[in-house]
Amino acid sequence: xxxxxxxxxxxxxxxxxxxxxxxxxxxxxxxxxxxxxxxxxxxxxxxxxxxxxxxxxxxxxxxxxxxxxxxxxxxxxxxxxxxxxxxxxxxxxxxxxxxxxxxxxxxxxxxxxxxxxxxxxxxxxxxxxxxxxxxxxxxxxxxxxxxx
Numbered sequence: 623x624x625x626x627x628x629x630x631x632x633x634x635x636x637x638x639x640x641x642x643x644x645x646x647x648x649x650x651x652x653x654x655x656x657x658x659x660x661x662x663x664x665x666x667x668x669x670x671x672x673x674x675x676x677x678x679x680x681x682x683x684x685x686x687x688x689x690x691x692x693x694x695x696x697x698x699x700x701x702x703x704x705x706x707x708x709x710x711x712x713x714x715x716x717x718x719x720x721x722x723x724x725x726x727x728x729x730x731x732x733x734x735x736x737x738x739x740x741x742x743x744x745x746x747x748x749x750x751x752x753x754x755x756x757x758x759x760x761x762x763x764x765x766x767x768x769x770x
Contacts, residue, residue, distance in 0.1 A: 640766035646764035650687040652754045656747065657681045657689040663743035664691070669701060675739075693740070700736065707734035 647676040661681050678695035693699070 644766040646761035652758035653689050660743050660747050664739050667739035669737045688701040702738050704736040
């Protein structure tokens with residue numbers, strides 16, 4: 623007759639049950655912090671003509687443990703991805719413009735370049751993500767061990 627005795631199976635089971643609760647919380651908290659860091663960096667990199675683009679950048683919880691960086695400005699995508707050079711109208715502006723060798727001062731601005739702000743912010747913070755996830759995993763495991 624063969625007899626097998628498993629020692630510590632109850633502790634292992636309890637650890638696994640607590641781990642399934644604590645680990646997602648710790649990772650979600652760290653993801654939130656990562657997205658806040660990206661948000662801060664993007665706000666600093668966004669063009670400051672009116673400040674509206676910078677103010678429109680925020681982080682939201684869009685699903686269970688899912689954080690999303692949102693740019694709530696209609697021209698944010700054009701500033702990030704680029705556009706064809708063109709004139710834009712700006713109220714109250716008296717900047718001189720030029721079209722067909724005629725000068726005019728009717729509030730139009732020539733826009734010829736874009737300034738990406740999200741991609742550089744992500745690139746700047748991405749190297750910290752693996753360390754943040756590692757720390758969150760360690761915290762989640764240690765919390766699940768200490769929880770009984």
